[in-house]
Amino acid sequence: MVERFLVEYDQIITEARSFLGNLFDANEYPTADDLKSRFAIRVEYMPVPDSGDWRLDVSSEANSMLQNHYAALTQNKIQTVANDIWHKLYNNLEALTRGLDVREDGTKGKIYDAVFNRTVEMIDTLRKCNLTGDTKMTRMSNQLEQALYGLNTEMLKHNTPLRVDTKNKLDDIMKSLPSLDI
Numbered sequence: 454m455v456e457r458f459l460v461e462y463d464q465i466i467t468e469a470r471s472f473l474g475n476l477f478d479a480n481e482y483p484t485a486d487d488l489k490s491r492f493a494i495r496v497e498y499m500p501v502p503d504s505g506d507w508r509l510d511v512s513s514e515a516n517s518m519l520q521n522h523y524a525a526l527t528q529n530k531i532q533t534v535a536n537d538i539w540h541k542l543y544n545n546l547e548a549l550t551r552g553l554d555v556r557e558d559g560t561k562g563k564i565y566d567a568v569f570n571r572t573v574e575m576i577d578t579l580r581k582c583n584l585t586g587d588t589k590m591t592r593m594s595n596q597l598e599q600a601l602y603g604l605n606t607e608m609l610k611h612n613t614p615l616r617v618d619t620k621n622k623l624d625d626i627m628k629s630l631p632s633l634d635i
Contacts, residue, residue, distance in 0.1 A: 455492040459485050531584050538575075538582055539631055542593070545572040546627050553620035555613060564616075569606045572597070589631060596626050 462485050470477045483491075549572050554562040579594035600622040609616045 455489060459489060462488065534582060534584065535587065535590070538578060538590075542572075542575050542579070543627065543630055545575055546623055546630075550620050550623045550627065553609065553616050553623070555617055555620075561610075561613075561616070564606045564609050566606050569601075569604075569609075573601055576601075593626065593630070596622075596629075600626060 466479075466482050469482070470479075545568065548568045549564075552562040552564040552568060576594050576597045579590050579597070583590040583594075600619060604615075604619065609619060
């Protein structure tokens with residue numbers, strides 16, 4: 454990316470000079486070599502010493518405490534990701550079922566392509582982000598796929614029985630979501 458930018462850099466300066474006129478100050482523009490040197494990554498590997506390093510001198514009890522601490526931290530992060538996914542799924546399902554609603558007077562809610570598509574995308578999200586092999590997440594993705602397979606918003610807008618059936622399926626799915634304290 455830097456090389457591509459530097460190919461155009463002289464032209465950028467020329468355009469700036471013409472655009473800025475008397476306000477142009479060449480000192481405000483570093484040389485191409487200077488710019489190139491600013492975009493670099495330097496990695497230095499330092500060996501872990503054989504002795505004298507606190508990590509080597511940690512007792513087995515303290516080492517066990519550290520391992521437990523980091524395992525709990527990792528588990529907490531994974532749970533946070535899972536909770537975020539559950540909340541997003543709930544919000545998408547809530548919006549979609551509200552749109553699928555058919556009132557007693559026959560009026561219908563509005564179904565939006567974006568809401569429907571986001572809900573369908575959640576199937577893939579549930580599968581890809583199931584880091585722990587959670588059976589609830591697997592079951593939920595399968596239920597959603599069965600409820601929405603082959604459907605689109607046009608079908609749901611114009612077929613009231615299909616709309617009601619899909620809403621009922623999604624309502625049942627929402628009831629089976631883990632407790633989210635929403």
